[in-house]
Amino acid sequence: xxxxxxxxWVSIALIPFxxxxxxxxxxALVILALGEDPIEAAGYLIYGAFGYxxxxxxxxxxxxxxxxxxxxxxxxxxxxLFNIGGEGQAYIGGLGVGLVCLWxxxxxxxxxxxxxxxxxxxxxxxxxxxxxxxLQARRGSHVVITTIMFNFIASSLMVYxxxxxxxxxxxxxxxxxxxxxxxxxxxxxxxxxxxxIEISAxxxxxAFFWALICCVFVWGLIWHTxxxxxxxxxxxxxxxxxxxxxxxxxxxxxxxxxxGALAGxxxxxxxxxxxxxxxxxFTAGYGFAGIAVSLMGRNHPxxxxxxxxxxxxxxxxxxxxxxxxxxxTPEIVVVIQGLxxxxxxxxxxxxxxxIEGLFIRKSVA
Amino acid sequence: xxNKSPLAIExxxxxxxxxxxxxNKDICLQVPRGTIHGIIGxxxxxxxxxxxxxYGFYAADTGDIEINGTVTHIKTSEDAINxxxxxxxxxxxxxxxxxxxxxxxLGAEGGAMLKQGKAAARAELKRLASEYSLDVDVDAxxxxxxxxxxxxVEILKALYRGAKVLILDxxxxxxxxxxxxxxxIILKSLKEQGVxxxxxxxxxxxxxxxxxxxxxxxxGQMVAHRxxxxxxxxxxxxxxxxxxxxxxVDKDEATPTDVVLSAKNLSLIDSQGVKRLKNxxxxxxxxxxxxxxxxxxxxxxxLLNVLSGIxxxxxxxxxxxxxxxxxxxHKNASQMRDLKMAHVxxxxxxxxxxxxxxxxxxxxxxxxxxxxxxxxxxxxxxxxLSECEERMAKWDVRPPNPHLKTAxxxxxxxxxxxxxxxVEQNPNVLLIGQPTRGVDIGAIENIHEEIVKLRDSGKAIxxxxxxxxxxxxxxxxxxxxxxxxxxxSLAASDADERILGLMxxxxxxxxxEKAGDxx
Numbered sequence: 001x002x003x004x005x006x007x008x009w010v011s012i013a014l015i016p017f018x019x020x021x022x023x024x025x026x027x028a029l030v031i032l033a034l035g036e037d038p039i040e041a042a043g044y045l046i047y048g049a050f051g052y053x054x055x056x057x058x059x060x061x062x063x064x065x066x067x068x069x070x071x072x073x074x075x076x077x078x079x080x081l082f083n084i085g086g087e088g089q090a091y092i093g094g095l096g097v098g099l100v101c102l103w104x105x106x107x108x109x110x111x112x113x114x115x116x117x118x119x120x121x122x123x124x125x126x127x128x129x130x131x132x133x134x135l136q137a138r139r140g141s142h143v144v145i146t147t148i149m150f151n152f153i154a155s156s157l158m159v160y161x162x163x164x165x166x167x168x169x170x171x172x173x174x175x176x177x178x179x180x181x182x183x184x185x186x187x188x189x190x191x192x193x194x195x196x197i198e199i200s201a202x203x204x205x206x207a208f209f210w211a212l213i214c215c216v217f218v219w220g221l222i223w224h225t226x227x228x229x230x231x232x233x234x235x236x237x238x239x240x241x242x243x244x245x246x247x248x249x250x251x252x253x254x255x256x257x258x259x260g261a262l263a264g265x266x267x268x269x270x271x272x273x274x275x276x277x278x279x280x281x282f283t284a285g286y287g288f289a290g291i292a293v294s295l296m297g298r299n300h301p302x303x304x305x306x307x308x309x310x311x312x313x314x315x316x317x318x319x320x321x322x323x324x325x326x327x328x329t330p331e332i333v334v335v336i337q338g339l340x341x342x343x344x345x346x347x348x349x350x351x352x353x354x355i356e357g358l359f360i361r362k363s364v365a
Numbered sequence: 366x367x368n369k370s371p372l373a374i375e376x377x378x379x380x381x382x383x384x385x386x387x388x389n390k391d392i393c394l395q396v397p398r399g400t401i402h403g404i405i406g407x408x409x410x411x412x413x414x415x416x417x418x419x420y421g422f423y424a425a426d427t428g429d430i431e432i433n434g435t436v437t438h439i440k441t442s443e444d445a446i447n448x449x450x451x452x453x454x455x456x457x458x459x460x461x462x463x464x465x466x467x468x469x470x471l472g473a474e475g476g477a478m479l480k481q482g483k484a485a486a487r488a489e490l491k492r493l494a495s496e497y498s499l500d501v502d503v504d505a506x507x508x509x510x511x512x513x514x515x516x517x518v519e520i521l522k523a524l525y526r527g528a529k530v531l532i533l534d535x536x537x538x539x540x541x542x543x544x545x546x547x548x549x550i551i552l553k554s555l556k557e558q559g560v561x562x563x564x565x566x567x568x569x570x571x572x573x574x575x576x577x578x579x580x581x582x583x584x585g586q587m588v589a590h591r592x593x594x595x596x597x598x599x600x601x602x603x604x605x606x607x608x609x610x611x612x613x614v615d616k617d618e619a620t621p622t623d624v625v626l627s628a629k630n631l632s633l634i635d636s637q638g639v640k641r642l643k644n645x646x647x648x649x650x651x652x653x654x655x656x657x658x659x660x661x662x663x664x665x666x667x668l669l670n671v672l673s674g675i676x677x678x679x680x681x682x683x684x685x686x687x688x689x690x691x692x693x694x695h696k697n698a699s700q701m702r703d704l705k706m707a708h709v710x711x712x713x714x715x716x717x718x719x720x721x722x723x724x725x726x727x728x729x730x731x732x733x734x735x736x737x738x739x740x741x742x743x744x745x746x747x748x749x750l751s752e753c754e755e756r757m758a759k760w761d762v763r764p765p766n767p768h769l770k771t772a773x774x775x776x777x778x779x780x781x782x783x784x785x786x787x788v789e790q791n792p793n794v795l796l797i798g799q800p801t802r803g804v805d806i807g808a809i810e811n812i813h814e815e816i817v818k819l820r821d822s823g824k825a826i827x828x829x830x831x832x833x834x835x836x837x838x839x840x841x842x843x844x845x846x847x848x849x850x851x852x853x854s855l856a857a858s859d860a861d862e863r864i865l866g867l868m869x870x871x872x873x874x875x876x877x878e879k880a881g882d883x884x
Contacts, residue, residue, distance in 0.1 A: 224743045226733045233730065236721045242675055243708070243716040244731035245699025 006356045012303070015352055016296055016344060020310070022351075023343035027336045034327055041321055041328060048320025049313035055320065057188060057202025063305075063312030064204070064269045065090075067211040069290025070308055071218050072263035074299040076143075078222055079255040080235035085132060085147025086263040087287025088154030089125040093264020095158065096124025098271045098278035102166075102176060105183035113183050117272055118210070118265070125264020126257040128154060133256030137249035143256070151287070158280060166278055176278035185273040205273035207265070214262060215301035221258075231255055263287060289337075292345035307344075314340060371434065373398040373530050373561035374419070379428035381414055388414040390585045392428070396530075396578075401552055401562040403572040403593070406582035406605055407660070407831075412565045415582070416532050419563075420452045421445040432530070451523025452532040457515050461508035465501050466490065469522050486525070493524050498554050513544030520551065524560075531555065532563045537571060538662070549575045567605075567660050569598045569870040583607050602866035606833060616817045619841040621650035625685070625825045626672075626794050632680035633667050633849075641667040643850040644681070649794060654816065654826040656840030656857070658833060660869050664849035665829045666711055669798050672827070673708040674701035686793065702731055707787035709780075711798030711829065717783040718771050725753035725767035728786050760785045761811070777808035784812060788819055795819060798829040813839060833865055847871040 028038035049059045069086040076083035083089075100120035104113050132146035162174040188204040222228040230251050233241045241248055270282040293311055297303030318333035343350075372395050379392040389411045396402045406412050417423045419430065421439040429436050432448045439445050445452070459468050466486060475482035490503050501510075501517050510518070516536065523531055533552075537545040552562050552575060564576060572579050573593065581589040581604040589604045626649040633642035642664050649655055657665050670676040672683065677695040686704040690696055696704070710716035718727045729738050729749055738749050753767040760781045762774070771779065780800070787795060800816065801809040816839060820826055830836050836843060843860050845853035845868040853868035867873035 220743065224746070226739055226744055229726065229729075229733050229744065232722070233719055237715070237719045239715050240717070240719050240730060243673075243698055243710055244733070245674065245697045245702060247697070 006359050010355065010359055011352075012298060015348075015355055016298075016307075018351060018355070019296075019344040019348065020340060023336075023339040026343075027339050030332065030335060030339075031328065034332070036325055036327060041325060044321045044324045045314075045317035047317075048324075049317030052200075054200040054202050055316060057199065057204040058316040059309065059312040060188075060208055061203040061205070061269070061274070061312070062315040063308040064208045064211045065266050065286040066289055066293045066308035066311050067215065067304060068265045068269070069263050069287050070293035070297060070304040071214055071290075071301065072259045072287075073290050073294035074297070074301075074304060075218060075222070075231075075262065076255055076259040077294060077299050078228075078235050079231045079252065080238070081136070081252065081255060081259075082144050083129070083147055083256065083259045083263075084144055084291065085129060085150050085260075085287070086290045087283050087285070088147070088151035089128045089260040089263035090266035090283045090287045091151075091154045091158055092128040093121040093125030093261070094267025094271045094282055095161070095278065096120035096122075096264060097267035098166075098176065099124075101179045101183035101272055102278070105180040108182065110182050110184075110186075114185070117183075117268060121264040121267045122261035123264075125260040125262070125267075127260070128264075129256045129260025130253070133253045133260075136256070137252040162278065162280055174280055178277045179272075183272065184276055185268065187273075203274045205269065207269035207273045210265065210268060212305075214265065215305060218262070219301045227251075227254075263290070289341070292341040295348055296344040311337070311340070371398050372396060372431070373400075373433060374563070375431040375434075376415075376419075377429045377431070379415065379418060379425045379430070381418060381423060381425050387585050389418070389425070392582075392587050394580055394587060395590075396561060396563065398433075398561050399556060399559045400577040401556055401564060401575055403564045403566065403576035403579040404582060405566060405569070405572055405579060405601060407567065410582040410605075411585040412582050413534060414585075416452070416534055416563070416565055419445065420450060420532060446526050446528070449527055449529040450532065451520075451526060451528025451530070453516065453519040453523065453534065453536060455535045455538055457519055459507050459515060459518060462506060464504050464506055465510075465518050465521075466503040468507055468518055469503075469525050471522075473526060489525060490521065493521060497524065497551065497558060499524075499551060511544070513540055513547060516540070516544075516548065517551070520555075529559070530561045530563065532565070534565045535567070536564070537566065537568065545571070567870065569601055569867075569872045572601065573598060581605055598867065598870070598872045599863065602870065602872070603863050606862040606866040614813045614817060614838045616839075617821070619653045619820065621653040621841070622823070623651050624648045625651050626827075627684040628672070628681070629684075630681035631668070631671055631678060631683065633671055633676060634679040635667075641849050642671065642679075643848070645846075645849075645851050646681075647844060647851065647854075649825045649827055651793075651825050652820060652823050653841045654820050654828055654839050656836035656843045657827065657829045657846055658836045658843055658865050658869060659831070659846035661831045663846045663869075665846055666798070667849070668846070669708065669711065669796050669827075669829060672701075673706060673710075673796055674698040698731065699734070702790070705790070705793040707790050707792035707795045709783050709787050709795070709797040709800060711802070713776075713779055713783050718779060720770070720772035722771050723768050724757075724762075724771050724774065724782060725749050727771040728753045728756065728767070728782055730786070732786070732790065756782075756785045756789060760815075776803035780804050780812065781808065784815065788815060792824065794825045794827065796827050796829075799831065800828070801830075801832070801835060833862055836865070837862075845869055 031038045031041050048055050050056055069090060072086045072089065073083055097117045097120050100117045101113065104116065128150060132143050132150055135141035135146050136143040166176045167174050168177050185206045189199045189201050191206065192199055222231065230246045233244060233246055234248055234251055238248065266283060266286055271278060275282060289311055293304055293307045297307035314337050318336060322328055322330045322333050374396040376392055376394040379389055381389040392415055404412050414423065418425045421442040421444050424440060430439060431437065437448050439448065460471065466483065469490060470482060470486045475485060487503060494500055499517050499521055501514055501521065507515060507518060520531065536548060540548060555562060566572060576593045579591050579593050579596065580587055581601060583605060629646050631642050631645040632640065634640050645668060659665050667676065671678050674697050678692045680692060683690040685706065688704060714720060719730060738745055750767050754765065757765040757767065762778045762781050797816065800812050804812065816826060828839055837857060837860055840857045843855055843857055844851050845865060847869060852871055853873060864873065
């Protein structure tokens with residue numbers, strides 16, 4: 001009952017903000033220790049992420065991946081499941097997208113390929129989540145363990161497929177052939193040009209819009225359907241779900257399928273939007289960063305969009321920073337990202353009790 | 366009370382309050398050294414709170430504790446152990462995958478390296494085992510031991526720490542009758558060695574069989590002390606239950622008609638292989654309220670669970686709405702609802718509501734698939750909200766705000782949300798568990814009236830409650846459950862507290878036989 005007395009904005013906005021500020025503070029100490037000026041560094045970082053249109057494009061391009069993986073984590077989390085396998089599901093989902101493109105790029109138009117690629121990514125991502133989901137729902141194997149393991153299996157499987165089946169003949173690098181342009185998602189700068197809006201070229205592409213559509217879809221699904229009602233009941237009170245006659249194993253499996261499908265859409269952005277070929281390691285840790293994005297965004301689509309943009313800004317501004325101040329190496333940028341994840345994700349509850357306590361006492365007084 | 370022997374424990378005016386609940390009030394207790402002292406009372410009488418105070422889990426608000434004649438301040442269980450008090454909890458506090466030896470040593474390892482401590486502990490355990498005839502294989506892994514032996518490990522653990530006073534909280538709840546008999550032999554030998562035993566129980570037989578003195582608690586107060594040899598079960602049962610002011614519910618004579626639910630030989634075996642329901646049979650007729658009395662934990666919850674579809678039967682069959690439900694033909698909770706079975710669960714927080722949901726969402730739990738609340742794809746929030754508002758007005762739920770989080774309603778209002786949800790479905794059978802637990806007086810009347818109204822409209826109601834008043838005020842017929850079985854069945858007009866109390870303790874013998882020698 002005490003929870004009620006904490007104003008909503010405190011847990012939604014204030015606590016995440018304080019956590020990020022703490023992360024930046026510790027980052028500033030790191031930068032000071034390197035003998036550089038943290039204020040100057042922050043300036044480069046912010047300018048790099050938001051200061052010019054190409055930078056914004058990159059930020060949103062990174063954010064696109066993080067929205068997909070963040071949503072994937074949040075859907076599962078709402079049902080009380082911790083899906084750590086976003087990385088593997090994104091990887092295999094990308095394979096699905098890539099196979100559709102390789103199959104149809106010379107025979108079909110983009111308008112046909114796009115929906116099929118979406119289905120391909122969703123099916124492959126969902127399929128990769130299905131086995132852990134089944135094992136959790138019907139055999140009681142913990143989904144955290146199995147999804148982690150499936151990340152490694154996905155990684156090995158992709159290496160095998162790329163090297164033995166999908167690599168171009170006569171090439172050393174394990175890449176597939178480049179898709180025909182009919183299987184390229186349009187870039188944002190290309191889409192805006194006909195409307196007279198000139199922006200610099202960046203990897204930002206149509207997948208960003210699909211990410212936003214997915215946010216609306218997840219919001220409607222979780223809060224406005226009976227299925228979402230069942231999912232939330234299981235996630236908050238499994239005994240009440242039993243009482244209500246909700247089929248827990250069945251819902252669990254479907255939740256994981258949807259979660260895997262959402263993660264699989266990373267392939268749209270990376271494979272179909274930017275790389276235009278199947279390759280190794282395109283997921284680059286987005287699946288794991290999605291956990292932090294979801295935590296920070298309070299498992300709500302709006303929060304996830306904001307958190308994804310923040311993390312996207314760190315990726316993009318961070319590379320700008322490393323470029324401008326050579327003594328701040330890319331590894332230090334990773335440290336800063338890590339600190340944000342640490343404070344807003346792993347240490348999320350460190351200050352929560354105290355800050356909420358402060359407000360509870362205030363409202364009692 | 367025999368004051369010649371020195372006292373092991375003396376409590377003076379112990380009081381403890383939790384919020385608005387007075388759990389213990391001015392408790393005085395004298396326990397002579399080297400005796401077995403029983404403390405008996407109904408659930409919620411304050412026995413466990415009192416023991417927790419002696420063992421240092423809670424601090425008393427007021428009052429003194431004297432151990433062996435000196436006032437002792439017990440703030441933590443460590444203080445209690447140092448004062449020579451050991452406790453065996455109802456649910457064991459053992460590390461299941463450790464051996465007996467390791468469990469006994471835990472917290473008293475005697476140094477950084479285990480080897481030396483182990484040798485010493487082994488020797489000491491051997492001595493204790495022979496002294497008190499407490500044989501246990503010290504190298505056995507605890508989880509592989511039967512429950513009775515696990516309890517012995519708990520006793521050894523307390524003795525190993527030098528306990529001279531042993532508190533046992535409902536020790537026989539988990540034991541088979543044979544194991545229980547053995548426990549009492551152990552307690553007797555402990556007593557002979559000068560250990561003082563405090564036995565908390567609600568089972569009259571155990572008190573009569575094993576204690577020297579007995580104290581009775583009721584509603585947080587100590588109401589009587591007796592020497593066991595000078596009392597009997599009947600007196601203790603009456604003291605335990607007390608003469609309460611009868612709840613009044615205005616209702617006419619029931620006019621039961623057809624049998625709507627027929628339970629035959631229902632049995633339930635839980636995942637641990639324990640039989641929780643034993644051959645329960647009864648018929649439920651339209652237009653009657655059947656009350657299930659019993660000390661909680663004697664199978665009432667399990668009965669509600671199998672009837673509502675939450676648990677599948679192990680044996681037996683239920684005939685209801687033209688269906689025969691058997692272990693092979695299980696219907697889940699949602700299918701049972703479709704057959705017009707409504708269920709107000711005993712624990713609204715754990716089962717009946719999702720406290721994190723807004724009220725209008727909790728108000729459709731279990732009926733969320735109904736077309737009333739659903740459009741073609743999305744939930745029809747408008748319909749949910751307007752219905753919730755209507756019901757809140759009809760049932761006087763306060764505040765009447767469908768958007769308020771369920772957790773933020775008071776207990777009584779939460780219960781009204783649950784009961785309204787179930788009753789408004791117009792069920793054929795209503796299962797209702799602890800309808801007024803944690804509900805304030807005004808709301809109790811209101812809820813009771815609604816239950817009677819439902820009966821008068823020709824519905825069948827199965828009522829489970831640990832409140833005898835409630836059972837007697839509402840029921841037309843009463844079944845008494847003990848240890849998973851129905852041990853008594855009588856018309857409400859024939860029931861009084863004493864008979865029910867004895868039946869609940871399974872200590873009732875037929876009055877027609879005893880009537881002569883009692884007079």
